[in-house]
Amino acid sequence: MRLLSTKQVSTVLDLPESTLRYWRFAGLGPPFVKLGGRTKYDEAYLDAYVKANKRIPSVRAAQENRLGSISA
Numbered sequence: 646m647r648l649l650s651t652k653q654v655s656t657v658l659d660l661p662e663s664t665l666r667y668w669r670f671a672g673l674g675p676p677f678v679k680l681g682g683r684t685k686y687d688e689a690y691l692d693a694y695v696k697a698n699k700r701i702p703s704v705r706a707a708q709e710n711r712l713g714s715i716s717a
Contacts, residue, residue, distance in 0.1 A: 647687070648680075648686065648687060649685065651665050651666070651686075654675070654686045658695075674694070675690055675691050676690045
């Protein structure tokens with residue numbers, strides 16, 4: 646098990662640390678643990694969170710991108 650700090654997770658997700666703090670307060674975002682007053686994120690849970698939030702572009706978006714690249 647590898648535990649990551651808020652700073653490390655903010656780098657991985659390319660988000661400000663303040664967003665992660667807000668997400669914890671609001672009950673959003675990846676699961677975290679508190680150890681001795683420090684917030685840590687299990688790398689396996691972080692990976693699962695990212696995979697669970699994977700989105701497939703809509704057909705319309707794909708068509709617009711393709712048409713945009715043809716006319717460019």
